[in-house]
Amino acid sequence: MKQQSITEKKEDFDVVFTDFLLKYPEYINPVLDDLRKTEFTSLNGVYADWTGAGLPTNSLIEKHMRFLQRNILGNPHSFHKPSSKADEKIMQTRNAILSFLNANPEEYEVVFTSGATSAILILQHYMFGGGELLLTADNHNSVNGLREIAKKKGATVRYTPITNELQFDEEVLQKRLSYPRSWNGNKLFVYPAKSNYSGNIHSLDWVNIAQEKGWDVMLDAAAFLPNNKLDLSVVKPDFIPISFYKLFGYPTGIGCLVIKKDKYRKLDKMWFSGGSILLVSVKLDYFVPESIGHMRFEDGTINFGGIPAIFNGLEFMKELGEYKGRITSIASYLHDSLCKIKVGSNSVVVHNIKGNDTVVFNIKKDGNILDASLFEQAASKAGIYVRNGCFCNPGVNEKLFGYSVKDEEFYNSEILPYEINLNHFEENSGKPVGALRASFGYVNDFSDVYKIAEFTKKYLAIL
Numbered sequence: 289m290k291q292q293s294i295t296e297k298k299e300d301f302d303v304v305f306t307d308f309l310l311k312y313p314e315y316i317n318p319v320l321d322d323l324r325k326t327e328f329t330s331l332n333g334v335y336a337d338w339t340g341a342g343l344p345t346n347s348l349i350e351k352h353m354r355f356l357q358r359n360i361l362g363n364p365h366s367f368h369k370p371s372s373k374a375d376e377k378i379m380q381t382r383n384a385i386l387s388f389l390n391a392n393p394e395e396y397e398v399v400f401t402s403g404a405t406s407a408i409l410i411l412q413h414y415m416f417g418g419g420e421l422l423l424t425a426d427n428h429n430s431v432n433g434l435r436e437i438a439k440k441k442g443a444t445v446r447y448t449p450i451t452n453e454l455q456f457d458e459e460v461l462q463k464r465l466s467y468p469r470s471w472n473g474n475k476l477f478v479y480p481a482k483s484n485y486s487g488n489i490h491s492l493d494w495v496n497i498a499q500e501k502g503w504d505v506m507l508d509a510a511a512f513l514p515n516n517k518l519d520l521s522v523v524k525p526d527f528i529p530i531s532f533y534k535l536f537g538y539p540t541g542i543g544c545l546v547i548k549k550d551k552y553r554k555l556d557k558m559w560f561s562g563g564s565i566l567l568v569s570v571k572l573d574y575f576v577p578e579s580i581g582h583m584r585f586e587d588g589t590i591n592f593g594g595i596p597a598i599f600n601g602l603e604f605m606k607e608l609g610e611y612k613g614r615i616t617s618i619a620s621y622l623h624d625s626l627c628k629i630k631v632g633s634n635s636v637v638v639h640n641i642k643g644n645d646t647v648v649f650n651i652k653k654d655g656n657i658l659d660a661s662l663f664e665q666a667a668s669k670a671g672i673y674v675r676n677g678c679f680c681n682p683g684v685n686e687k688l689f690g691y692s693v694k695d696e697e698f699y700n701s702e703i704l705p706y707e708i709n710l711n712h713f714e715e716n717s718g719k720p721v722g723a724l725r726a727s728f729g730y731v732n733d734f735s736d737v738y739k740i741a742e743f744t745k746k747y748l749a750i751l
C-alpha cells in the first residue's frame with residue numbers, strides 16, 4: 289500500500305482540527321499554546337497521564353533553583369536567620385494554600401505531609417469511638433486502606449456502591465448516610481471529588497448532605513484539584529488531602545491535609561516525635577504534646593527545602609486562569625473518536641461518560657477485551673504515554689469487569705496470597721482486569737488526542 293505522504297497527513301490533520309475548533313471553540317487558549325511551546329521543552333511525546341502526575345514548567349524549576357542558590361534555609365523552628373527564613377517561607381506557603389482554596393484561616397489549617405496518602409493516614413487518629421467509616425466504592429487505595437485501621441479501632445466499615453455509569457448510587461448513599469449501622473461514636477464519610485479511575489466528578493453537595501446528618505467528611509481532592517477549583521467558602525469538608533505534584537509536577541513528595549481546626553479534637557494521636565512535642569522527659573514517663581494543631585501532626589522535619597516551590601506553583605496556577613474548557617474539549621474529541629474506531633472485527637470500548645478530562649477504554653479484538661498492558665507498551669514505544677491497570681482503585685475495576693476476589697477460583701486454591709496478581713484474576717475468571725486511562729491537563733493540546741486516535745487505529749489494524 290502506498291505510504292501516505294507527510295503533506296497529505298498534515299492536510300488530514302488540518303481538516304480535522306478545523307472541524308474540531310468549530311465544535312469546541314472553548315479549546316482556544318493562546319496562553320496554553322504559548323506555555324506548551326516555551327515551558328515544556330523536555331516534552332517529546334504525548335503525555336496523557338496527568339491524573340498520575342502533572343508536569344512542571346521550566347520556570348517553576350528554575351525559579352526554585354535560583355532561590356536555593358541565593359538563600360540558606362535551615363531546619364525550621366529555631367531563631368537563627370536560616371531557620372527563620374525557612375519558617376517564613378513555610379508560613380507564606382501555608383497561607384497561599386488556604387488562599388488558593390479560598391479557605392478562611394480562622395476555620396482551616398494546613399498540615400504538611402509527603403503527599404495525599406500520608407495526609408489521609410492522619411485520619412488513623414480519628415476517634416471512631418464505636419462509630420462508622422463509610423466509603424464509596426470509587427476510592428483510591430490510600431483511602432481504602434483506612435478501613436483496616438477503622439476496623440481495628442472497633443468501627444463499623446461500610447461501602448456504598450457505584451452504578452454502571454460509575455456514578456454514586458444516590459439512593460443507596462442517601463440511605464447509608466441517613467441510617468448508619470452504629471448510632472454511637474463518630475462517623476466519617478470519605479469520597480473522591482473526582483474519580484482517579486473514570487475522571488467522573490462526584491457532586492460536592494454530598495459534603496453538606498453528609499455533614500447535616502452528623503458525618504465528618506474527608507473529601508479526597510488529590511485527583512480533582514489539578515483541573516478543578518475547590519472553594520472552601522462554599523463547600524466545607526472537614527478534611528482535604530492534596531498532593532501538589534499532581535497540580536504542577538514539582539516538587540514531588542509534598543502534600544498536605546487541609547483540616548477544619550475544630551476537628552483536631554476528633555483526632556487522638558498517641559505518640560510523639562521530633563517536632564510534635566512541647567515537653568518530654570526521659571527520666572519521667574511524661575510528655576506534653578504540641579498544642580498547635582499542624583505542629584502536632586507534622587512528624588519530624590517537614591520538607592522545608594521544597595515547600596517554597598509549592599508557593600510558586602500555586603502562584604503559577606492562579607496566573608493560568610481558566611483552562612478547563614480546553615481539556616474537556618480534547619478529552620471529548622478522543623472519547624468520540626475511540627467510540628467510533630473500528631477496524632474489521634477490532635474496536636475500542638470506552639467505559640466512562642464524556643465531558644471531563646479523562647478517557648478510560650479497552651481494546652477489543654474479535655469482541656474480546658485484550659490485555660491493556662500490551663497497548664500501553666506499544667503506545668509508549670510510539671511516544672504516547674497512557675496508563676493501564678486498576679489505578680489503585682479496585683472498586684471501579686470490580687464494577688467494570690464484574691469480578692471480585694471471592695468470585696475467583698484461586699480464592700480457595702493452593703495459590704498463596706503473595707502470589708496473587710492481576711494476571712490470576714484474568715486467568716481464573718477469563719476476564720480482563722484493567723483498563724487504559726488517558727488523562728489530560730494544561731500541557732495537552734489537540735495534536736495529542738489526534739495522535740492517540742491515529743495510533744489506536746493503526747494498533748487495531750495490526751492485531
Ligand SMILES: Cc1ncc(COP(=O)(O)O)c(C=O)c1O
Pocket residue numbers: 339340403404405406428430431480482483484508509510511531
Ligand atoms: C484520588 C486519589 N487519592 C489519593 C491518591 C494518593 O496520592 P499520592 O500517591 O500522591 O499520595 C491519588 C493518587 O493518584 C489519587 O488519585
